[in-house]
Amino acid sequence: MSLKDRGYADNVLRVNLTNQRCTTERLDPDVMKLLLGGKGLGAYYLYKESIPHADPLSPENPFIFVVGPLTGTSAPTSGRFGVVTKSPATHTFLDSYCGGFFGQTMKFAGYDAIIVEGASSNPLTLVIDNEQVHLEDAKELWGTTTAEATKKLKAKHGEGFQTVVIGPAGERMSPISGLFNDERTAGRGGAGAVLGSKKLKGIAVRGTGSVQVHNPVEFDEAAWVAYRMLRMSNQIKRLNDDGTANILGLVNAAGALPTRNYQEGQFEHSAEMTGEAWRKEYWTRSIGCYGCPISCSKIAHAKTRDVAIDGPDFETIWAMGVNCGITDKEAIIYSNYLCDLYGVDTISVGNIVGFVMELVQKKMISAAELDGVKAEWGNGDALVALTEKIAKGEGIGELLQKGVREISKHYPGSEDFAMQVKGLEMPAYHPNAAKGIGLSYAVSERGACHLRGSPLTIRWRPKEKPSSFKRTNPILRSLTQRFCVTS
Amino acid sequence: MTVSSGKTTRLNRLFNPKDGRAVCVAADHGWMSDPTPNVLELKRILGQVVLGGADGILVSFGTALRMSQFFEGKNSPALLIRADWMNMPRLGGSNLSNILPVVNFKKKATSCAKDALLVGASAITIYYFIGYSDEFEAINIEQAACFAKECRKIGLPLIIEPMAVGGMVTGVNVTEILIASGRIAAEIGADALKIPYTNDVKTFKKLVDEAGVPVLVLGGAKSDDPRDALELADEALRAGASGTVFGRNVTKAQDPRKMVEDICALVHGGMSIDEILGTGIKKRGRLRPVAVNCTGCQLCEIACVHYHSTDFDQSSHRLRIEYKFRPNEPRISKPIVCPLCEKCVDACKEEALTLGSGGYLVLDQSRCNSCGDCVTACPLDLVMCDRQGIPLFCDMCEGDPQCVLWCKPHAIVLTQPKGAEKHVS
Structure with a gap:
């Protein structure tokens, strides 16, 4: 039984940017028995090919796109792809995932993984048309926004191509930069910076091949039941109606919604920020990624500016709203738009702005240092101004784009409220509300990550009132110190 | 197991003595959660449920008292009373349903078997x-x-509803725990079980066999598609279940009476789902896109490809999702489907491509010379040739279009336009 009739393409594309050679190789069937899905495959190649102590932004750090055996089939929510590399933010293992339409196209083009190694001296894009692979000059794309680069790539190669690109932030090698497939993002951990260091602006891929499953009859039955389970699930219904933000009220009620840079666990205006409120005011329609019936993505049109975005999702609403004490939805939408355009992670940006606002509150930074921005809690204009500076890397943004850990080094005494683990900014669940979250952040290989175990529901602290939580959590602190891998 | 005569009498009222099966409706919501619309309109809905021919209705004690009219008369449904209360879904509106910590989780008996008997209950749950x-x-x-002891004393059947929730339950072991819980409940003294489906006929059969008492399958959250609930019931019956206790899938249905009638047709009438819903029969009609409902997930394309081939790809679908990119905006999608304009039929000089008697396009492969005229004739660019030069066109999956079946937001629907008959020879 070959890998090919078990969902795999049995083919890995290796692109060496240093000598600009593209080669393919087969998967090792014995090794594949030990690996689970795309993450397993990516971790295997990263483990095999990276050099100890290599700088994440050096040519020695391989960058790997992966898909799993289910990608391209009718299995629900299987159209995602992952990127695996060494993170410039955490200096350790990074896997970041993205929905959209790139994953299955890469699989149909005939690849389980694309390994990008080395580095180029001039900007390049990788063009994959099934088995035809070549690198081409990307001088006119370099410096452009993600939307423009995507548009230009599609105009050049055709609508049948799917793209991933980095924005100007990735080119600048900001450790909070991500990569973008249309409006979907592999945001966390600075994957964009690694591609930026290799001077690879993006990939355009077209795939007209096919994917086989081993037993189509049983596969179809299982897929049909899985879809039915999704349709008959309360949770999925809520995701469908109110997007990922449907849980905002719940997280707030549990005292786990980090407010004003984690100073509190509950936001007094949380009712204005729930998915329901967004649906009533902004969301116009739902959109779904490839083969996904859930369609948790919502489109929001700003009213005062001529922009519309896919989102904001729960983490973005929290990071740019709650975490900065902001309820100005227009500001959140526009900041999200800027992040997408310039290619940075909204969770990290929201965290950085929240951190800066606390610096201002504690009078550790002056308005002059912030280029005149009055970064007070709840100021939506300040959020937009700071986001723009971070996204463009201008003025104070040059420092801010390096992430909370780096910024806190410049402001002695601020380490205690720099909310990060291993250099990755924290996501939207307050560790004080559930101790397990703290443990999860502390021991996760990706730093403070909301996708590594969610002990959220197991035990809230029942006796205390959520609002009485203090941020300085001795358990989290000791765990972080004990388990953190520091570079 | 010897059952006292009281129990037998009352079980016979619930389970149809002819086939030993029962169609029950759970309407005890609002008892532990927020009043949702279906709870507020319970009187109207229960009226519909009774007309639909339900064998039993599960309600709280208060509802049983207030709405006793539904349980009067010879052919009225059996009254099942929910005899305990828990606080888990109490704050349903604010989504706290599943996050109560263990220490805060409470469950209390709220009525005793004797009280239930006095108001005419045929069983308690x-x-x-x-x-x-x-x-x-x-x-x-x-x-x-x-409860079991009380029930035994007065001859009242006891239905136990095992709930596999909490920290020890994971996606991996939930089935195993459910199977065990069914047996435990039977050992405690349950006369029947109300239990969720394990989503697999084989494991549910094991559950039913091990329990050894009649098993009624419950429905769970309301699906937008009534077919889902029927499929679930059908699979459970095949596994040996004795009927259903659907709640929200009935009470929140557009037409609760029709839903109950459909379930009865399945459980008692032995009809197939296709017979009940009128699907499966090849229907004449045309595909119509409803762009505003499209989420762009491309499941229609996947279903289209997979119907015509065992493999998956994204290049041989006979309909497509078109994306519109506007500046500063995310993509907007709409389905492009074959409207049966027959331009390809007109273009085919060999008369290989024709509108068949089923109302969909058919190709006579022996006549096709792979000239590609049909491909160029299609104004929507939906016809293409495969590697052998054989045209791929929308054949409406021979009258049962899969795109319509898979598109649950109803962005592609099957319509019967006026004058469709005149095309048929």
Whole structure:
């Protein structure tokens, strides 16, 4: 039984940017028995090919796109792809995932993984048309926004191509930069910076091949039941109606919604920020990624500016709203738009702005240092101004784009409220509300990550009132110190 | 197992003596959660349910008193009373349903078997929680055993509803725990079970076999598609279940009466789902896109490809999702489907491509010379040639279009336009 009739393409594309050679190789069937899905495959190649102590932004750090055996089939929510590399933010293992339409196209083009190694001296894009692979000059794309680069790539190669690109932030090698497939993002951990260091602006891929499953009859039955389970699930219904933000009220009620840079666990205006409120005011329609019936993505049109975005999702609403004490939805939408355009992670940006606002509150930074921005809690204009500076890397943004850990080094005494683990900014669940979250952040290989175990529901602290939580959590602190891998 | 005559009499009222099956409707919501619209309109809905021919209705004690009219008369449904209360879904509106910590989780008996008997109940239903802490499980068992004892004394059937929730339950072991809980409930003294489906006929059969008492399958959250609930019931019956206790899938249905009638047709009438819903029969019609409903997930394309081939790809679909990119905006999608304009039929000089008697396009492969005229004739660019030069066109999956079946937001629908008949020879 070959890998090919078990969902795999049995083919890995290796692109060496240093000598600009593209080669393919087969998967090792014995090794594949030990690996689970795309993450397993990516971790295997990263483990095999990276050099100890290599700088994440050096040519020695391989960058790997992966898909799993289910990608391209009718299995629900299987159209995602992952990127695996060494993170410039955490200096350790990074896997970041993205929905959209790139994953299955890469699989149909005939690849389980694309390994990008080395580095180029001039900007390049990788063009994959099934088995035809070549690198081409990307001088006119370099410096452009993600939307423009995507548009230009599609105009050049055709609508049948799917793209991933980095924005100007990735080119600048900001450790909070991500990569973008249309409006979907592999945001966390600075994957964009690694591609930026290799001077690879993006990939355009077209795939007209096919994917086989081993037993189509049983596969179809299982897929049909899985879809039915999704349709008959309360949770999925809520995701469908109110997007990922449907849980905002719940997280707030549990005292786990980090407010004003984690100073509190509950936001007094949380009712204005729930998915329901967004649906009533902004969301116009739902959109779904490839083969996904859930369609948790919502489109929001700003009213005062001529922009519309896919989102904001729960983490973005929290990071740019709650975490900065902001309820100005227009500001959140526009900041999200800027992040997408310039290619940075909204969770990290929201965290950085929240951190800066606390610096201002504690009078550790002056308005002059912030280029005149009055970064007070709840100021939506300040959020937009700071986001723009971070996204463009201008003025104070040059420092801010390096992430909370780096910024806190410049402001002695601020380490205690720099909310990060291993250099990755924290996501939207307050560790004080559930101790397990703290443990999860502390021991996760990706730093403070909301996708590594969610002990959220197991035990809230029942006796205390959520609002009485203090941020300085001795358990989290000791765990972080004990388990953190520091570079 | 010897059952007292009282129990037998009352079980016979619930389970149809001819086939030993029962169609029950759970309407005890609002008892532990927020009043949702279906709860507020319970009177109207229950009227519909009775007209639909339900064998039993599960309600709280208060509802049983207030709406006793539904349970009067010779052919009225059997009254099932929910005899305990728990606080888990109490704050349903604010989504706290599943996050109560174990220490805050409470379950209390709210009425006794005798009271239920006095208001004319044919059985009582209680929860049995499995998967939380051991102490909580012990309390549960004690309470259930207490109910069982009471019921035995007065000859009232006891229906136990095992709930596999809590920290010990994971996606991996939930089926195993459910199977065990069914047997435990039967050992405690349940005369029937109300239990969720395991989503697999094989494991549910094991559950039914091990329980050894009649098993009624419950429905869970309301699906937008009534077919889902029927499929679930059908699979459970095939596994040996004795009927259904659907709640929200009935009470929240657009037409609760029709829903109950459909379930009865399945459970008692032995009809197939296709017969009940009128699907499966090849229907004449045309595909119509409803762009505003499209989420762009491309499941229609996947279904289209997979119907015509065992493999998956994204290049041989006979309809497509078109994306519109506007500046500063995310993509907007709409389905492009074959409107049966027959331009390809007109273009085919060999008369290989024709509109068949079923109302969909058919190709006579022996006549096709792969000239590609049909490909160029299609104004929507939906016809293409495969590697052998054979045209791929929308054949409406021979009258049962899969795109319509898979598109649950209804962005592609099957319509019967006026004058469709005139095309048919």
